[in-house]
Amino acid sequence: MTTQPVRSGRGGPAAALGAAIPLLFTALLFLAPLAALAHRAVTDADAVSAVTAWQRTDAWHLLAVTAGQAAASAALAVVVAAPIVWLTATVALPGALALRVLVTLPFVLPTVVVGVAFRALLNGPLAALPVDTGLGAVLLAHVFLNVAVVVRVVTGVWQQLDPQAMAAARSLGASRLRAFADVVAPRLLPAVAAAAALVFLFCTTSFGVIVILGDGKLSTLETEIYQQGIGYFRIPEAVWLSVLQLLLVVAALALTRILAGRQRPALSDRGWPPARPDTWPLRCAVAAVVVWALAWLATPIVSLLLRSLRPGGRWSLAGYRLLLGEATGQSGAGSLWYSVTSAVAAMAIALTVGTVAAVTLVRVRGAVGALAAGLSILPLGISAVTLGFGYVLLTAELPREVAASPLIIPCVQALIVIPLVIGLVAPALAQVPARRRDAAAVLGAGPVRIFCTVDLPMIRRPLASAGGFAFVMAIGEFGATTFLARADTTTLPVLIGTLMSRPGADNLAAAMAASVILLAVSAAAVLLIELAAPQTRTAARR
Structure with a gap:
């Protein structure tokens, strides 16, 4: 048996x-x-009906602002993250652990802390800029928060690409830049699009950043739900705004799933081989990207730390x-x-x-x-x-x-x-x-x-x-x-x-x-x- x-x-x-x-x-x-x-x-x-509630709260304007600032944040996050993705995916960098922590930390930080950090930065070292509160400040904070999303998603795909396709293009006479544009970039585009859709999703429901940095100049569906429900206690208006926001979020989720499902690049068991920075051009490029990452990711954190120790312009606890x-x-x-x-x-x-x-x-x-x-x-x-x-x-x-x-x-x-x-x-x-x-x-x-x-x-x-x-x-x-x-x-x-x-x-x-x-x-x-x-x-x- x-x-x-x-x-x-x-x-x-x-x-x-x-x-x-x-x-x-x-x-x-x-x-x-x-x-x-x-x-x-x-x-x-x-x-009241949904249409009446949306008319009373100017919901279509709020929807446009919410989607617009989320789309702008996603586009900026991709631009800022692009050099960091190249560095983490293709270079064997000494101190890679510190860079990973620096990239990941903003994403898991409480949004209220990020808002406070940018208030300290924009009212301190960057006070000369015409950006202190409002849309510009919110976009900067959203980029800081979501660079990690783009870096994590796109780097993971890049590291699994088959390097032989790139080598074949180089053997046929293509320059390194031409080979990247013809071979690597098309395979990374679905990952970039999926990461951008994720950032868009996160920014449509951003609350702490907009409350602190919007300073009353910027209202989104998220903040208006809070204002209608808690500030004015207009329950129907808050509920119907929540329904409208849920529709936007579901659309963003569906777009994310569609774009993520298109990620089918040619993979390799060995993965993309990281290069050692042993030539001066590569070392200069690495140094430039490290400075770029520190400027975007470390500056707000350092500014917050210094501001906490100099609350009145003097060193103090x-x-x-x-x-x-x-x-x-x-x-x-x-x-x-x-x-x-x-x-x-x-x-x-x-x-x-x-x-x-x-x-x-x-x-x-x-x-x-x-x-x-x-x-x-x-x-x-x-x-x-x-x-x-x-x-x-x-x-x-x-x-x-x-x-x-x-x-x-x-x-x-x-x-x-x-x-x-x-x-x-x-x-x-x-x-x-x-x-x-x-x-x-x-x-x-x-x-x-x-x-x-x-x-x-x-x-x-x-x-x-x-x-x-x-x-x-x-x-x-x-x-x-x-x-x-x-x-x-x-x-x-x-x-x-x-x-x-x-x-x-x-x-x-x-x-x-x-x-x-x-x-x-x-x-x-x-x-x-x-x-x-x-x-x-x-x-x-x-």
Whole structure:
């Protein structure tokens, strides 16, 4: 009698049951607040139609501004990132780790910190420029935030291109520039377009940057939703603006998926060979690109650090002393402690739910798997402000014990970062050989035991990387948390936004100090992630 291996990796009752976890989590924390928004919009005493709400709020102008600034930000990010992509993809650079950290750090920084950093830069070293607030300042900050998206996406594709096509063009007499234009550039265009679409998506839902740098001169759909819902408490108008923004975000997501699906360049097992900077022309080019990267990515960070130490034009730690005391009305130390603990809790929740969703995506076939995975990724397609506004309405109907629970903010933060966890863990799970799971199943191991003994050891580094990114993004979340924070659950980004909105040099000094502290925490987390990254890539090749 022949024993048939148990196909443990292809669904089964246990895997289907596991799909209920992301389904339930997403239904409770994502669909419920959206349902509360929709219900309030149609039952409110001042309920109006979508067309009327859009006319009252000048929605078409807001839509044009939102899409226009997002498109401009995406185009500028591609231009600024292009030299850095060349450097990271084709040159074996000493100190590559420091460059990767420098490129990645802006993307994971809290948007409110980026807004404060550019306020310090544009009102300090660059005060002579005619750009201090408004559209120009917002575009500069968006480029700073999203250069990492272009560098990560395009560099990854370039490093996998087959170098033989370039060599063939050179052998036929083409110059290096002509060979690049004819051979490499066409293969990179889909990746460039996909990265630009991602930047466009992120900028359509930008909130913290526009609130701080827009300075009332620039309004987008995101900021107007906040103004209508919280400032004026016009619920129908805020809801219908959220619907319009959701349509824009869905269109951007669809465009991103279409462009990403076109990335089919000729790949090579060896990948693109990095060149050593051993000639003077190459060394000069590398030096120029390094200066370019430092100017765009390091200058705002250094300016923020210096401004926090010179709040009144003199070297002083006054901002840090004010932050750690109660002079600002809230304890910075308490906000930092709550930020860290809530981010750790959010990381744990996101890793649990995101890993289960990733397992569902990889193993469970059919409608159940597609529904669980799709719902888990859905939060990427809606703005944090809309989500936070929905929570305001939802918690008002819940018992006080539930509405005041300290777990609400970590759960919302986890919901926002779960798509990132799925994106990092699912590809690693897909690489685990099915025969290993089958062998463990034949020996009598159950689904949980198989995951712990077979899958987990092989995905531990991508899982650790996902945890690091989840922590950094959770600790810096600003949009939804702004709606939910109370005196005892004020996170550091919310405190920074509050301090920036208050007049007075003391509040500004404390905001700068709080931004530097949050920057240091984020930088430490990114460094740990990057230290693990080379090992992760090596493990993936095996």
